[in-house]
Amino acid sequence: MARVTVEDCVLKVPNRFELVLLAGHRARAISAGAPLSVARDNDKNPVVALREIADETVAIRGLRDSLIGTLQHHVERDEPVEDDMPRLMAGQDAAMEGIAVDAYADTMSDLAAELDAALGGDDDDE
Template structure:
């Protein structure tokens, strides 16, 4: 990568880290079949991408958008099946009935003056 190319790009993209991200994204676009806006001159894709940025032949905002889109991930939420949900609800209701029965037995034992066995 020619130093002159990077120095020309710094006039357009002042942050070197952002320049690396944008040039990398443009290089990937070229590798995927994107049209070149400058002559290749036997240069590799990263150098061509830097030359395009320096010559202002590519839109930086479009590169930023495609970079962000490429880094975003879509996560699917794994929701329980309806049958599993019903089983869970029945199990939860069953445990509530058992708790109520135990509480009732303790209450009745206390009313009778008997020490409850838990």
């Protein structure tokens, strides 16, 4: 890559990281068969892409939008319908209440056993 080409491109796209992304995207488009807007002059695709950016023969905004479109991934998720939420939450509340009742019963039986042991055990001997 010619230093002059990169320096010319930095005037058009000040952020070097963005320049690399845009030039790479354009070079891939050229490899896929996109028409050239400058003469190839026996240059490879990345150099041609940089020359196109430097000469402003490609729309940088359009190139940027195309790059963003290819990098975005849209994932469809099945989310519960708003009407189902109260029913689902009621089931969750009931489950949590059941857990709390079980924990309370376990704690009470443990306390009763400790109290019984502390008071001397069996009441059947009296």
